[in-house]
Amino acid sequence: MSTREAVGWETPAARATSSKVTGRLCCADSPGPFIVAVYRLGETMRTTERLILRPFQDTDLEAWAALNSDPEVMRYIGGPLTRAESDREAAGINQQWKTERFGFLAIERAADGAFLGAGGLSREQWYPETLEVGWRLDRAYWGHGYASEAAAHWLAYGFTELQLPRINSVTDTPNERSIAVMRRLGMTFERTTDLEFDGESFNATVYSMTAEAFRMI
Numbered sequence: 001m002s003t004r005e006a007v008g009w010e011t012p013a014a015r016a017t018s019s020k021v022t023g024r025l026c027c028a029d030s031p032g033p034f035i036v037a038v039y040r041l042g043e044t045m046r047t048t049e050r051l052i053l054r055p056f057q058d059t060d061l062e063a064w065a066a067l068n069s070d071p072e073v074m075r076y077i078g079g080p081l082t083r084a085e086s087d088r089e090a091a092g093i094n095q096q097w098k099t100e101r102f103g104f105l106a107i108e109r110a111a112d113g114a115f116l117g118a119g120g121l122s123r124e125q126w127y128p129e130t131l132e133v134g135w136r137l138d139r140a141y142w143g144h145g146y147a148s149e150a151a152a153h154w155l156a157y158g159f160t161e162l163q164l165p166r167i168n169s170v171t172d173t174p175n176e177r178s179i180a181v182m183r184r185l186g187m188t189f190e191r192t193t194d195l196e197f198d199g200e201s202f203n204a205t206v207y208s209m210t211a212e213a214f215r216m217i
């Protein structure tokens with residue numbers, strides 16, 4: 001059974017709020033993504049207009065390792081990973097999604113099943129009280145709005161299903177593409193500040209969105 005054939009559910013309220021966000025990102029005359037969870041082979045998946053957000057499968061691991069070994073993709077997030085590190089990260093991501101109600105999920109393109117990367121909500125050491133929305137795509141899939149589309153879903157999920165009061169996004173200040181995603185989502189600039197990752201200091205740019213601001217979009 002294909003994903004599109006799978007029987008799913010959606011809530012009208014979630015669809016309305018998610019469409020409001022993604023309306024900024026995409027084409028006004030398109031139906032826009034909405035929160036929907038379906039089941040394929042017993043796994044929860046979430047879908048947007050063009051994407052399927054789901055746990056990692058073994059068949060993703062080669063493509064995940066390839067993007068994690070690309071110095072350009074990993075430039076602002078700790079540098080390239082080995083195959084073993086990449087596999088371990090995917091396993092950790094799947095475990096977190098299973099045990100908590102947030103985390104990253106793999107991003108698959110619905111049209112052809114291509115594995116694009118991953119994104120989702122995470123808890124980071126610098127602001128542990130506030131979840132962050134994040135994204136990492138293979139370079140071949142930059143420039144199509146996929147990260148913004150997936151992230152819009154995660155904002156809708158965080159505010160409507162998890163009832164979070166605020167969601168942050170944090171990146172290295174020179175990571176302009178990441179900051180552009182934050183702006184596209186309608187997040188608000190908070191500050192630049194020095195943070196530490198793996199014992200190294202970096203200048204970070206922090207954006208955020210409150211639940212109240214999300215409702216106003």
Ligand SMILES: CC(C)(COP(=O)(O)OP(=O)(O)OC[C@H]1O[C@@H](n2cnc3c(N)ncnc32)[C@H](O)[C@@H]1OP(=O)(O)O)[C@@H](O)C(=O)NCCC(=O)NCCS
Pocket residue numbers: 025026027072073074076077134135136137138141142143144145146147148149170171172175177178180181
């Ligand atoms: C950060 C990252 C995900 C951004 O990728 P991206 O492709 O620039 O962002 P999106 O997927 O939202 O695509 C936006 C681009 O697609 C274009 N686009 C095309 N179709 C679009 C559509 N339907 N909707 C929205 N944008 C669309 C936009 O105009 C924009 O183009 P531009 O870059 O020329 O301005 C990517 O650079 C990446 O994976 N970097 C490495 C990992 C990383 O640093 N992650 C962040 C850690 S904090």
